Amino acid sequence: xxxxxxxxxxxxTWELIMASLLAFVLVKTTGVDRxxxxxxxxxIVAFALITGILGTGHHFYFIGxxxxxxxxxxxxSAMEPIPFFMMTLFAFNMVQRRRREHPNQAAVLWAVGTAVxxxxxxxxxxxxxxxxxxxxxxxGSQVT
Numbered sequence: 001x002x003x004x005x006x007x008x009x010x011x012x013t014w015e016l017i018m019a020s021l022l023a024f025v026l027v028k029t030t031g032v033d034r035x036x037x038x039x040x041x042x043x044i045v046a047f048a049l050i051t052g053i054l055g056t057g058h059h060f061y062f063i064g065x066x067x068x069x070x071x072x073x074x075x076x077s078a079m080e081p082i083p084f085f086m087m088t089l090f091a092f093n094m095v096q097r098r099r100r101e102h103p104n105q106a107a108v109l110w111a112v113g114t115a116v117x118x119x120x121x122x123x124x125x126x127x128x129x130x131x132x133x134x135x136x137x138x139x140g141s142q143v144t
Contacts, residue, residue, distance in 0.1 A: 011052025081123030
């Protein structure tokens with residue numbers, strides 16, 4: 001099913017790449033210790049993978065598998081915005097903790113802006129798409 005490929009590609013690859021690039025830019029522009037940034041990364045990656053993998057259960061809504069998949073998919077899909085929200089908190093927190101003013105303020109703005117837009121786009125829109133009444137029409141009509 002191509003929904004699984006897309007779902008795991010987004011949560012298992014692109015979300016982690018986004019978090020890694022965000023961490024790299026924040027290390028270079030804020031002067032915050034890498035250990036602090038690494039701890040945030042471990043939490044973001046763990047939440048992204050746990051919610052992303054178990055959240056694939058929302059693809060089982062309407063194909064006749066056991067009913068517990070409806071609950072597993074619903075709960076973990078609803079939790080999928082958490083890593084994006086964590087990235088937003090992470091970006092703002094690191095900018096507030098910065099030890100130096102980096103001359104490339106556009107990079108700092110990119111880091112914060114990417115986290116916010118990622119949360120709004122993938123987090124909020126993804127959450128709306130997860131709701132079973134919306135999911136029924138978007139999966140059924142291939143709107144996405």
